[in-house]
Amino acid sequence: VINSQGNLSAIGARKCTSPITKRVSLSASLLSSFIVHVLCISLDLCYLMFILKINFGDNIPMIFAASFVGSAVSIAMGFFIGSIGKFTMGTKIGLTSFSMILCFFSGLMVESIRMKVERYFPVLNKISPAALISDSLYSINIYDTYDRFCTDIISLIIITIIFIAGGLFLTRRDEYASL
DSSP states (O other): OGGGOTTTOHHHHHHHTSSSOHHHHHHHHHHHHHHHHHHHHHHHHHIIIIISOOOOOSOHHHHHHHHHHHHHHHHHHHHHHHHSTTOOHHHHHHHTTHHHHHHHHTTSSSHHHHHHHHHHOHHHHHHOHHHHHHHHHHHHHHOSSSHHHHHHHHHHHHHHHHHHHHHHHHHTTOOOSOO
């Protein structure tokens, strides 16, 4: 997103004057980012499972599916944050640290925090991408049915759609007096 904004980069200034619509350009960027991210996640998972022999359970396709949806939501979240306002590049990069706060409250840094959040503010665990991703991975190996896994994945897909729609809405009419 930063490279498509004329006030933040020279590439963005060139893209703003090109005949290709911003929506097409941003969609291509999002798709290419997703493909690269999925390839990296796939390589990481294969390395962990087959080289380091870490046991992720028996349902490998669902683990990959959760990882792919997690990739989509992380790219969409970065797209949305990058689309907010006309902040500097450093400010937008700083705003992405919000994901670390979500990771903290989902219990990825301190185990007991997730239970406290569930007790006092359960809505956060239902809308936090970090909590939903970790919960979907836990539910693959813990529960007999995949109802909770499917609920988490559907929630992540909805959040992804909201982030992408919000990012497209925020970038739709950026105009610059001079480039």
